[in-house]
Amino acid sequence: xxxxxxxxxxxxxxxxxxxxFTKKEKLFLDSLIKNKEDLLQxxxxxxxxxxxxxxxxxxxxxxxxxxQKLMDxxxxxxxxxxDILEQRGSFAIISSYYIEKxxxxxxxxxxxxxxxxxxxxxxxxxxxxxxxxxxxHAITLYNLLKFNISMNKSIEISISKLKTILNLTNSYDRFxxxxxxxLKPAINEITNITGKSITYTKIKNINSSNSKxxxxxxxxxxxxxxxxxxxxxxxxxxxxxxIPTLSHKxxxxxxxxxxxxxxxxxxxxxxxxxxxxxxxxxxxxxxLIEALxxxxxxxxxxxxxxxxxxxxxxIENIEKKYDSLAQLHSDLFKILAxxxxxxxxxxxxxxKSLQNLRLIHELEYFDNEFIIFAxxxxxxxxxxxLFEN
Numbered sequence: 001x002x003x004x005x006x007x008x009x010x011x012x013x014x015x016x017x018x019x020x021f022t023k024k025e026k027l028f029l030d031s032l033i034k035n036k037e038d039l040l041q042x043x044x045x046x047x048x049x050x051x052x053x054x055x056x057x058x059x060x061x062x063x064x065x066x067x068q069k070l071m072d073x074x075x076x077x078x079x080x081x082x083d084i085l086e087q088r089g090s091f092a093i094i095s096s097y098y099i100e101k102x103x104x105x106x107x108x109x110x111x112x113x114x115x116x117x118x119x120x121x122x123x124x125x126x127x128x129x130x131x132x133x134x135x136x137h138a139i140t141l142y143n144l145l146k147f148n149i150s151m152n153k154s155i156e157i158s159i160s161k162l163k164t165i166l167n168l169t170n171s172y173d174r175f176x177x178x179x180x181x182x183l184k185p186a187i188n189e190i191t192n193i194t195g196k197s198i199t200y201t202k203i204k205n206i207n208s209s210n211s212k213x214x215x216x217x218x219x220x221x222x223x224x225x226x227x228x229x230x231x232x233x234x235x236x237x238x239x240x241x242x243i244p245t246l247s248h249k250x251x252x253x254x255x256x257x258x259x260x261x262x263x264x265x266x267x268x269x270x271x272x273x274x275x276x277x278x279x280x281x282x283x284x285x286x287x288l289i290e291a292l293x294x295x296x297x298x299x300x301x302x303x304x305x306x307x308x309x310x311x312x313x314x315i316e317n318i319e320k321k322y323d324s325l326a327q328l329h330s331d332l333f334k335i336l337a338x339x340x341x342x343x344x345x346x347x348x349x350x351x352k353s354l355q356n357l358r359l360i361h362e363l364e365y366f367d368n369e370f371i372i373f374a375x376x377x378x379x380x381x382x383x384x385x386l387f388e389n
Contacts, residue, residue: 012080012143015130017073024055025070036116044106067097079125132193138186140166148220158215175213197221231265232257235272242276248285259292270297277361277378301375301383308371312387319381325361328376332384
């Protein structure tokens with residue numbers, strides 16, 4: 001690990017609640033935001049029966065009172081950059097709810113949802129982490145260490161400087177008390193929220209007869225770093241089976257390693273396999289990065305034909321799992337025969353599209369009357385879509 005002497009991070013951010021969560025409120029909110037996809041779509045629904053079983057709140061009126069109190073909770077924040085106030089504000093967590101059949105539908109505020117949106121203002125300012133930190137010293141310590149935490153960089157800091165930053169200059173003369181009551185609880189909370197392991201070595205004054213502790217050397221790394229390395233290597237091996245002389249290997253490895261926490265092994269594996277089936281020659285790296293960022297496995301074909309729905313009439317749409325490319329090819333020609341498109345078999349542009357279907361498992365054909373799309377995916381859903389021009 002690289003050793004660094006640090007100063008206070010240039011951004012100092014305070015995120016707190018106007019009223020603290022109760023244990024039940026915290027448990028309920030954690031369960032609501034567990035599924036990030038539903039949260040980002042603001043599509044949260046929970047059955048009344050499930051709430052009763054989970055929180056032991058009894059009748060519906062008690063549940064509604066509970067939700068109303070949760071709606072009263074607000075996040076209050078201030079963001080300083082280089083000691084200058086950049087922004088200060090407050091927003092609600094839950095903006096509204098309604099009952100539909102046997103479930104309660106909840107709507108979060110736009111500001112709260114943006115906390116979890118990649119590259120949003122609040123996400124860039126670590127609200128997703130700071131919101132869950134309850135210990136004030138953990139918040140201050142995280143603000144101090146966040147750059148080092150994100151980069152897995154180890155650091156060294158004096159006890160006097162650390163206590164000054166924590167506003168404890170004249171407190172805890174004994175390191176034992178400072179460690180037990182302040183340092184360990186703060187580090188444990190940061191570890192639980194960030195998934196980072198923070199350990200420290202005590203630095204003693206060797207010139208002192210009583211070897212007083214004067215500083216700390218903190219080592220920061222991912223808790224599951226070894227597992228992530230194993231999974232990343234496994235994903236790279238999938239690529240190398242098809243591309244033994246992989247270029248940009250280190251860049252791809254680093255990108256996947258960082259993405260595993262956010263997207264998971266299966267998401268990355270599916271998009272790697274999609275890339276291997278569909279990338280253009282000599283364009284693997286760019287195609288893969290786009291696939292991983294945009295979830296090509298689920299979205300690419302649907303997005304490709306999306307705009308055509310508004311302008312053209314769709315006359316055929318198949319979403320089906322095929323055992324082979326030959327089966328999709330056969331279905332495509334049956335459709336063309338039924339529509340009396342036999343003339344296409346003599347069309348050089350269509351024949352070139354068929355060659356692409358063999359090479360990169362996708363077909364795009366346009367003429368003055370019709371638009372044809374097809375995409376074959378091994379071991380997953382394939383598509384055929386025709387539009388009338």
